[in-house]
Amino acid sequence: MSIEVISPGLSTTVQDLGRYGYQQHGVNVGGAMDELALQMANLLVGNPYHDAVLEITLKGPTLLFHKDMLIAICGGDFSPTIDTKPVLSNRPVWIRSGSVLHFGHAQKGCRAYLAVAGGWDVPVVMGSRSTNVRAGFGGVEGRMLQTGDLLGQNPKCPFSSFLEQQLEKKAGTALFSEANWFISGGRCTAHSEAVIRVIRGGQFEEFSAESRRSFFEESFQVSPRSDRMGYRLTGPTLALSTPTEMISAAVTAGTIQVPPNGQPIILMADRQTIGGYPKIGYVATVDLGIVAQLRPGETVRFVEISLRDAQQAIFERDEMLKKIKLGIELYAGWR
Incomplete structure (x- = not known):
């Protein structure tokens, strides 16, 4: 061993x-x-x-x-x-x-x-x-x-x-x-506020105008109850314009669900496979690692990104990794 x-x-x-x-x-x-x-x-x-x-x-x-x-x-x-x-x-x-x-x-x-x-x-x-x-x-x-x-x-x-x-x-x-x-x-983040890019979720427009504004303009704090399953956030209360009974649907890493208490949860690596809470947004895949490095008590703010720009960002990250691999081999004298 x-x-x-x-x-x-x-x-x-x-x-x-x-x-x-x-x-x-x-x-x-x-x-x-x-x-x-x-x-x-x-x-x-x-x-x-x-x-x-x-x-x-x-x-x-x-x-x-x-x-x-x-x-x-x-x-x-x-x-x-x-x-x-x-x-x-x-x-x-x-x-x-x-x-x-x-x-x-x-x-x-x-x-x-x-x-x-x-x-x-x-x-x-x-x-x-x-x-x-x-x-x-x-x-x-x-x-x-x-x-x-x-x-x-x-x-x-x-x-x-x-x-x-x-x-x-x-x-x-x-x-x-x-x-x-x-x-x-x-x-x-080193105790500074993290800025996380988010794509609008399927129920984004069903939230009240005040909730939609707060989601992108105010900060949220990471709760001590956060874990590998989900990052629980505390901050402004987010609410639907009209209460809606939802059918459970597939979720993925980065899905931002809003339970009845109005405090969002970012689903992470050990998330469940389906969920029944409204989805206000999705964290861009390229920023999930930033969320994962947040500690309880640190703050996060969301900014909107289009699906196309989120896809471009993950493409650029993959290209960066290829360059890093090549650079390591060059610096080490392998090539």
Whole structure:
């Protein structure tokens, strides 16, 4: 086994890009809350975009490494250290066997992602290694990590081995070494107000004029009751012009539902597959990772975006990832 969990943190789970093709059976997609951070971490260690990583929430774990490994940390800032020495995020890091990687409390953002060359070796369930805690399957026995858990890694690709050899040579006798190049993070709000792009929902026009105005002009605060299933917001009360009995319909990540109390809920990775509350909007896919990095008490404001512009934004993000992959290979000397 590659690592041993000394302390699991608040909520640390194995996640990848999700479990697709089973929503008609009531199985949600799940997967990482911040997909961009997951994909960047994987690229930094030479993995495919979709490989399994550890998703770390609010308070991080302490991990003992039983073999030399190539890792990368992306997402929120948890002040990670290796044997008490600070380690940088957003770059490849080689860590020597016997070293201890410790994550503290989130200083910026809400979630960090730890990738290892080859990806974490846990069973594939319905095409994904992601943990579905509510249903109790995927990841490590369908649950959050616990003290004493042992995790292995899958075989590395040639590029990962190339990076690992470079950094091991650079380390000399040190416990770890970091690449002198990095990719930019910059998606966490750091206690400032997040601005989230939203497409109008199917029932947007059925809300009162005051509610529609408030939705786009006033701020909402993230409730402590938020989780991987949904981000609950508090702020101005949103209400329909006329109470309507709705038939339950399919929902997706980013759906903004408004229950009878008038306080919106942004559905996230572990959302249900159908919902019966009116939908005032949909968070643009490209901004879901920003929502995922918000902590309780932080604020968010919505701005309108067209469907076409939202599609263009996700296309541009995918193109950016391709350029990052090429740039990593060039900086590392692989090409």
